[in-house]
Structures are given as structure tokens and as C-alpha cells.
Amino acid sequence: MIIGSRPLKFQVMVDHDQCMLCGRCVENCSYGVYRMEDGKIRVNSRNCVACHRCLSQCPRDAIMIAERPCDYRNHPVWTDQVRENIFKQAESGKILLGGMGNTGDYPIIFDRLVLDACQVTNPSIDPLREPMELRTFIGKKPRQLELKYGPGNDVELKTKLVKNLQLETPIMIGHMSYGAISLNAQMAMAKAVSESGTFMGTGEGGLHEALYPYQNHMIVQVASGRFGVDVNYLDRGAAIEIKIGQGAKPGIGGHLPGEKVCADVSCTRMIPEGSDAISPAPHHDIYSIEDLKQLVRGLKEATEWKKPVFVKIAAVHNVAAIAAGIARSGADAVVVDGFRGGTGAAPAVFRDHVGIPIEAAIAAVDTKLRQQGIRNEVSIIASGGIRQSADLTKAICLGADAVYIGTAALVAMGCRVCGTCYRNLCTWGIATQRPDLVARLNPDEAAVNVSNLIHAWTLELAELMGAAGINSIESLRGNRDRLRGYMLDETMLDVLDVNAVGA
Amino acid sequence: MCGIIGVIDKTREMMDGSAIREALAIMDERGSGEGAGYVAYGVYPDYADLYAIHVFYDNIIEPKTKVEELLETWGMIEHDEEIPTYESGRMRKVHIPWRYFFRPNRKLMAQSHTPEDDIVTKIVMTVNTSIPGALIFSSGQNIGVFKASGWPEEVADFYRVEDYEGYLWMAHNRYPTNTSGWWGGAHPFNLLNWSVVHNGEITSYGTNRRYIESFGYSCTMYTDTEVVAYLMDLLARRHNLSPEHTVRALAPPFWEEIERMEPSEQQLNTAIRLTYGQAMMNGPFAIAVASHDLLVGFSDRIKLRPLVVGEHDQRLYISSEEAAIRTMEPSVKKISMPRAGQPIVGRVVA
Numbered sequence: 001m002i003i004g005s006r007p008l009k010f011q012v013m014v015d016h017d018q019c020m021l022c023g024r025c026v027e028n029c030s031y032g033v034y035r036m037e038d039g040k041i042r043v044n045s046r047n048c049v050a051c052h053r054c055l056s057q058c059p060r061d062a063i064m065i066a067e068r069p070c071d072y073r074n075h076p077v078w079t080d081q082v083r084e085n086i087f088k089q090a091e092s093g094k095i096l097l098g099g100m101g102n103t104g105d106y107p108i109i110f111d112r113l114v115l116d117a118c119q120v121t122n123p124s125i126d127p128l129r130e131p132m133e134l135r136t137f138i139g140k141k142p143r144q145l146e147l148k149y150g151p152g153n154d155v156e157l158k159t160k161l162v163k164n165l166q167l168e169t170p171i172m173i174g175h176m177s178y179g180a181i182s183l184n185a186q187m188a189m190a191k192a193v194s195e196s197g198t199f200m201g202t203g204e205g206g207l208h209e210a211l212y213p214y215q216n217h218m219i220v221q222v223a224s225g226r227f228g229v230d231v232n233y234l235d236r237g238a239a240i241e242i243k244i245g246q247g248a249k250p251g252i253g254g255h256l257p258g259e260k261v262c263a264d265v266s267c268t269r270m271i272p273e274g275s276d277a278i279s280p281a282p283h284h285d286i287y288s289i290e291d292l293k294q295l296v297r298g299l300k301e302a303t304e305w306k307k308p309v310f311v312k313i314a315a316v317h318n319v320a321a322i323a324a325g326i327a328r329s330g331a332d333a334v335v336v337d338g339f340r341g342g343t344g345a346a347p348a349v350f351r352d353h354v355g356i357p358i359e360a361a362i363a364a365v366d367t368k369l370r371q372q373g374i375r376n377e378v379s380i381i382a383s384g385g386i387r388q389s390a391d392l393t394k395a396i397c398l399g400a401d402a403v404y405i406g407t408a409a410l411v412a413m414g415c416r417v418c419g420t421c422y423r424n425l426c427t428w429g430i431a432t433q434r435p436d437l438v439a440r441l442n443p444d445e446a447a448v449n450v451s452n453l454i455h456a457w458t459l460e461l462a463e464l465m466g467a468a469g470i471n472s473i474e475s476l477r478g479n480r481d482r483l484r485g486y487m488l489d490e491t492m493l494d495v496l497d498v499n500a501v502g503a
Numbered sequence: 504m505c506g507i508i509g510v511i512d513k514t515r516e517m518m519d520g521s522a523i524r525e526a527l528a529i530m531d532e533r534g535s536g537e538g539a540g541y542v543a544y545g546v547y548p549d550y551a552d553l554y555a556i557h558v559f560y561d562n563i564i565e566p567k568t569k570v571e572e573l574l575e576t577w578g579m580i581e582h583d584e585e586i587p588t589y590e591s592g593r594m595r596k597v598h599i600p601w602r603y604f605f606r607p608n609r610k611l612m613a614q615s616h617t618p619e620d621d622i623v624t625k626i627v628m629t630v631n632t633s634i635p636g637a638l639i640f641s642s643g644q645n646i647g648v649f650k651a652s653g654w655p656e657e658v659a660d661f662y663r664v665e666d667y668e669g670y671l672w673m674a675h676n677r678y679p680t681n682t683s684g685w686w687g688g689a690h691p692f693n694l695l696n697w698s699v700v701h702n703g704e705i706t707s708y709g710t711n712r713r714y715i716e717s718f719g720y721s722c723t724m725y726t727d728t729e730v731v732a733y734l735m736d737l738l739a740r741r742h743n744l745s746p747e748h749t750v751r752a753l754a755p756p757f758w759e760e761i762e763r764m765e766p767s768e769q770q771l772n773t774a775i776r777l778t779y780g781q782a783m784m785n786g787p788f789a790i791a792v793a794s795h796d797l798l799v800g801f802s803d804r805i806k807l808r809p810l811v812v813g814e815h816d817q818r819l820y821i822s823s824e825e826a827a828i829r830t831m832e833p834s835v836k837k838i839s840m841p842r843a844g845q846p847i848v849g850r851v852v853a
């Protein structure tokens with residue numbers, strides 16, 4: 001008890017004049033904040049994680065949650081977070097875990113880039129009246145076409161094209177495994193991507209039978225733990241992704257706590273029930289780029305060269321050179337996951353301090369691949385911190401072919417980014433396997449929300465393109481001339497190869 | 504705005520520059536008197552197999568010495584002279600236009616399939632990026648670009664285009680937005696045997712530039728038009744696509760149209776879009792491109808700029824305005840308006 005109680009993170013207050021004692025808050029809170037006592041709602045604020053499930057269910061708006069009403073003494077260096085972390089570690093002697101993305105106070109580059117629009121010298125295009133093409137192909141493309149001209153109008157296409165994924169919008173949903181999230185959450189997203197003509201990742205947790213009907217829109221993942229991987233799994237996916245690293249925790253493996261490994265998860269992952277699922281940091285058969293090449297080839301061979309293979313890496317300092325190596329490995333796409341990428345749980349020190357932002361990573365990768373003349377060898381998928389259609393548009397201008405969204409899709413299903421996904425108590429039925437909680441998420445309804453989100457962003461992207469006088473996504477991709485940097489320093493502008501506003 | 508006009512005589516019958524001067528002048532409304540230019544094919548019959556390299560010099564001391572050193576390193580200058588010009592009114596010799604008739608030494612680029620072209624391309628890129636005070640604006644065989652700041656008729660008189668004869672002409676009247684008044688910024692743009700005149704703005708320029716630069720071209724003229732010449736060179740010369748398929752790549756049909764095509768057409772068009780997506784040009788434009796035996800005109804995919812075609816016996820005309828065609832050929836037999844993205848191709852038959 002040397003350290004004792006710390007200031008409350010959240011203070012929950014119930015307006016008893018408003019409260020009608022319906023008991024919904026008690027029922028909905030899985031963290032044990034509420035109880036009904038002596039005909040009154042009582043709270044234990046210390047348990048609150050601000051998931052706002054209670055707020056969303058209270059019929060009387062009787063609940064108010066305040067953040068840090070009593071704070072630590074203000075100090076610019078010894079921030080409350082720093083002090084709190086020391087307290088926790090002094091007590092536990094352990095690595096600190098955190099959920100969701102980077103909480104570091106770094107400037108967001110996307111917010112310092114502005115887009116262009118046409119005035120006078122060229123007309124903007126109205127997507128309601130003119131065609132606007134967002135169709136995107138993910139995969140290898142030839143560097144040059146060989147056409148053989150015969151007599152008359154006869155022409156023969158000599159170049160053979162390899163299989164690409166055809167997306168109707170450049171928005172895909174990234175890999176969140178069954179186990180980390182619930183089956184209902186996966187189902188909802190699978191329905192949404194199928195309807196929107198795009199794709200989602202299975203994560204490294206295998207593919208549950210219930211998702212088989214949507215398999216043509218799913219990218220199956222092979223990660224270092226090889227959970228759920230067999231040839232049946234590989235065959236079912238529309239594409240295969242080798243996960244090398246993740247933006248939220250570059251350089252380390254994954255950890256699914258045993259509490260989340262229920263019977264169903266255990267079957268899908270092919271591991272014992274209740275056991276922690278630990279993915280090692282490296283793949284034990286990949287110790288160099290040549291090994292990666294072999295795995296790419298192995299997976300292609302196993303699936304009769306019918307499926308594109310993606311390789312996902314965390315955006316680290318040398319990301320451009322690594323991506324160039326991947327482009328030569330036979331892979332069809334490289335997924336670059338920036339340091340704002342979300343996760344169920346990551347050591348906070350990794351989440352907040354390792355890796356680089358997606359904006360710089362995409363720019364560097366695109367530039368490097370072009371310099372080496374191998375940009376057509378791979379598609380670039382940007383992920384980690386894509387929050388809105390503007391981010392998506394800017395990522396494409398910087399050179400991405402498409403993006404993966406993750407957190408945004410969860411938020412569309414109710415997630416409040418409370419950051420406690422690893423506790424298996426998600427009140428929204430998303431990051432949990434507890435049947436009563438999972439049942440709260442209706443996959444059909446949630447699918448509508450997710451596909452609405454994709455649809456809305458797609459509309460916004462089309463409007464932004466039209467305003468820029470562009471009617472096809474190919475002409476936006478890598479079009480850094482249509483970006484300007486605002487309050488970015490010169491070095492950053494150089495990396496992004498973007499001019500400053502006014503220039 | 505800008506006005507463009509081009510004409511090809513399919514039997515290579517020669518035309519002097521007086522008619523196209525009139526045609527361009529009738530479109531004065533489309534320009535601002537800050538830039539005009541002409542290109543003619545077949546103008547240097549005495550040096551037909553040599554590369555005619557036109558340079559703007561700011562002075563004829565250091566830049567000229569440097570350019571000549573570079574030319575001598577890569578081949579031989581068989582003849583050179585100042586391009587004759589005639590100052591009058593406000594037309595002054597802001598730059599000194601010079602021409603070289605140059606024979607590249609193909610041995611110096613033995614690894615290439617087209618050593619001469621590659622040597623000349625390299626020289627153009629080097630001069631334009633690293634020799635201040637010198638700008639190569641024309642570099643093909645038996646062709647010449649004549650351009651400057653001024654109204655169409657002023658520029659024509661400055662060079663006396665009526666003194667030149669060609670079987671293929673293109674001309675451009677400029678309303679500059681990107682680079683005002685700069686002589687280098689006037690059209691036509693040229694690289695090797697490709698010349699381009701362009702009305703409009705290419706909104707995909709950033710994408711196209713990054714694409715073309717990854718194949719070793721450098722964009723040096725600060726304007727979007729030069730990229731078209733390089734794209735034509737890459738697709739039609741280096742990748743051997745026909746002019747029609749090159750235009751397909753630059754202004755491809757919409758997916759919706761591709762889906763309605765015959766399977767083999769569909770496959771071909773899909774392959775073109777996948778491979779050359781970054782070469783696709785967006786934004787409002789009407790473009791005419793010429794090469795030795797060819798005049799091609801096309802507009803953007805939704806035709807945001809005018810393009811009119813005239814046909815008269817062995818001559819094909821492409822222009823922003825019908826009036827310009829009628830100035831050159833008052834009794835023109837057929838006038839038509841091509842659909843968006845549809846290539847208009849005139850080829851010499853002899």
C-alpha cells in the first residue's frame with residue numbers, strides 16, 4: 001500500500017432525479033461499475049473504462065462520465081501517464097500492456113496535408129453526372145505489354161496477366177482474427193465487404209465455418225503461429241497474406257489471452273481450449289528475404305498459383321528497402337502497417353515508440369519501388385491509422401493502391417476505442433468471446449453500419465476526385481502534385497515529395 | 504483555352520507554312536499573345552537522316568560551348584547555324600535559336616536497340632536539366648519546331664514559317680497558365696520524332712510524371728504537355744504499341760464499356776488499363792501528336808475540350824475549331840466530331 005489509490009481515470013455520476021431504475025446500466029456493464037442497492041443505482045467508478053455502453057443504453061440520459069476530474073499535479077515532463085506507468089510497474093514489475101493504437105503525442109501528418117480542387121482552368125467533374133471510376137486491382141501488373149500485330153486489325157496479346165483482386169472501392173478491412181474479435185463481428189464485416197465488392201482479412205485465427213459463404217471476399221492470413229492454417233484454409237481465401245509484422249508492435253509477436261480461447265476459437269485456431277495463443281516474433285522458417293521468397297512460392301504452389309500473396313510488414317525505419325525486397329520475392333502486394341495501427345493488446349512501449357507513421361512509409365515505399373522500376377511488381381496497401389475518407393484519399397495520392405481499415409470498422413459497429421480489448425469484456429460484443437456479450441452484436445445490423453461506412457467514404461472519395469478533375473483512381477494514385485503540406489518541415493516535405501501550401 | 508491545329512498529307516505532298524499561319528491566327532481568341540509555335544515534318548531534306556537539334560541559348564558563350572562539348576562527346580555535328588529570325592514589332596530575340604544537324608555515334612550505346620534515339624534522348628535530358636541558359640526544344644530527324652512568345656502571326660513571321668515546307672504540320676496558340684511568356688513553355692513540345700500540341704490541363708500530371716520518370720525521362724519544362732511526348736515515346740516506340748493502342752492507354756474506355764466488349768477485346772483493354780494505369784491522362788484536354796508518318800488526335804475521356812476533324816482528299820486536319828480547318832481548306836469535304844477518347848489517326852501511305 002505504499003502507493004495507494006490514484007486519481008480516478010473516469011468518474012461515473014448518475015443523476016438520480018432522472019434515473020428510472022430500469023437497471024439497464026447494471027445489466028450492460030461487464031466491468032462491474034454499477035449495482036442496484038437500496039432502490040438506488042450505486043457506482044464503482046474505478047472499474048469504468050469509458051466504453052460508454054451504459055450511456056448508449058440509458059433511456060433517461062441519466063449517466064455522466066467525466067475523465068480525470070481530479071488530476072495529478074500538472075507537470076510537463078512528468079505527465080500523468082508517465083507517473084501512472086511508474087506506479088503500475090513499481091507494483092507489478094511487468095511489461096505494461098495497452099489496447100488500440102498509438103497514444104503518443106505525435107503530429108498526424110494526414111492532418112497537415114491538404115487536397116486540391118479545380119478552379120477555372122479546368123472543370124471539376126460531378127460524380128452524380130459523370131462516371132467516376134474507383135475500381136482497383138490489387139496484384140502484380142506487367143511492366144510492359146507485348147502485342148503482336150497481324151494483318152489488318154489483327155492483334156494478339158502476348159503478355160499473360162496474373163490474377164489480381166478486383167475491388168470496387170479501394171477500401172478493405174484489415175486483419176482482425178476470430179479470437180481477438182467475436183464471430184459476430186467478423187460475420188458483420190464479411191457481409192459488408194461482400195456487399196461492397198471489397199475484401200477483408202481473417203487475421204491469424206483461421207477461418208470459421210460460418211464465414212465460408214463469404215470466403216471469396218476474405219484474405220486468409222498466415223502468421224508466425226500458423227494458427228488455423230491448412231490447405232483447406234488457404235484454398236478458401238481469395239488471397240493469402242503472410243504477416244511478418246504489425247504496426248502496433250513491430251518486431252514482436254502476438255498474444256491472445258487464454259480467456260478468449262473458447263471451444264469454438266480453439267477449433268478454428270487448432271489449439272487447445274483456454275491456452276494462450278502466442279505467435280512468435282519471427283516466423284521460424286523466415287530468417288532472411290530468401291526464406292520469404294520460398295514461403296511465397298510454397299503458398300502459391302499449394303494453391304496452384306491461383307491466389308495473390310500479400311506480405312504485411314510494420315512500417316519501420318528501413319521500410320522502403322524492405323518493401324523493395326518483398327517486391328522481388330514474388331509477392332503480389334505489400335501491406336505497410338503504420339505505427340498508429342490498432343491492436344487488441346500490445347506492450348505500450350512498442351505501441352507508442354516503435355515504428356514510423358504510415359504517411360511517410362507509403363511515400364518512401366512508392367518512391368523506392370519507382371526508382372528501382374518495380375512499382376508494377378506489387379500493389380501497396382496502406383494500413384494503420386486510416387480514420388476518414390480524407391486519410392484514404394491522401395494515402396492514395398502518396399502512392400497507395402488501397403487501404404486497410406481496422407479500428408474504423410470496429411467503431412462503425414459501436415466500439416468506443418476504450419482500449420481494453422484484451423480483457424474479454426467488450427460490452428459491445430466485439431472484442432470478446434463471452435456468449436452473452438457477443439449476442440449483443442447483431443451481425444446483420446452491424447453489417448449495415450459497416451457497409452454504410454464504406455459506402456460513405458467511397459462517395460466522399462468520388463467527390464474529392466471529381467473536385468480535383470479526376471475521373472479514375474489510377475490518376476489519383478501517386479499524384480502528389482495534388483497534395484500540399486501545411487506546417488510540415490522541409491525534411492518531411494522532401495520525404496513526402498510534396499510541395500508546401502502556396503508553392 | 505489554347506487553340507491547336509494539325510494537318511497531314513498522306514502522300515507526303517509538301518505544304519509551306521503560310522496556310523497554317525492563317526489558320527492559327529484565326530484562333531487568336533483562344534490565346535493571349537504569350538506563346539505560339541509550329542512544327543513541320545520534312546523540313547530538312549538535305550540532312551534527312553541527321554538529328555536536327557534546335558536549342559534556345561540565353562547567350563552564345565558558356566551554354567553553347569557546353570552543349571557542343573556534349574554533342575561532340577556523343578557523336579558528330581555535321582552542320583550548325585543560327586536559325587534565321589526576323590525581328591519586328593514586339594518580337595525580339597529573347598533567346599538565340601540555334602540548330603545542329605547531329606549524327607550520334609551508335610557505338611557509344613551499343614547495349615541499346617535504338618542507340619541513336621537513346622543518345623539523343625540522353626542529350627536532351629542532360630542539357631535541359633543541367634546546362635543553364637540552354638534548352639533543346641526540337642530533336643527529331645528532318646523535323647523542326649519553331650516557337651516563341653507572341654501571337655501566332657508574330658511568331659510565324661519571326662521565323663518566316665512560309666519559308667519551310669513539310670508534309671505534316673502542327674501549330675499551337677497559347678493561353679498560358681503554368682508558365683507565362685517563357686519560350687520553352689510554348690508548344691509544340693518535341694522529343695525525337697514526337698511532337699505534341701495540347702489544349703487543356705492534365706490533372707493526372709503528378710502520376711504521369713512519376714511514372715515516366717521511373718523509365719528514365721525527366722520532366723524539365725515545368726508544364727504538363729511534355730509528359731505526353733514522353734508517354735508516346737515510351738509506349739509507341741519503346742513498348743511497340745500501335746498509335747491506336749497508345750491512345751487507348753492514355754485515354755482508355757470506362758470499365759463499363761470494357762465490360763460490354765467481346766471477350767478478346769475485353770481482355771486486351773483490361774490488360775492495357777492494368778499495365779498502363781499510371782499513363783492514363785485525366786483532366787480536360789484535346790491533344791494532337793505527330794510522328795514521321797502519323798498524326799494522331801484525341802480528347803479526354805469525357806471530352807471537356809473541343810476537337811474537330813476535317814478530311815479532304817489525301818489530307819487530314821485536326822483542330823480545336825472548324826473555322827481554322829476551313830481557313831486552310833475552304834472546300835473541305837468532311838467535317839466530324841470524334842467521340843471522347845476516340846483516336847483520330849492519319850497515316851502517310853507513301
Ligand code: SF4
Nearest residue numbers: 019020022023025058
Ligand atoms: S440505465 Fe439509466 S435510467 Fe436505467 S438504471 Fe441505469 S442510470 Fe438509471
Ligand code: SF4
Nearest residue numbers: 415416418419421426
Ligand atoms: S472493441 Fe470493445 S473493448 Fe476494444 S476498444 Fe472497442 S469497445 Fe473497447
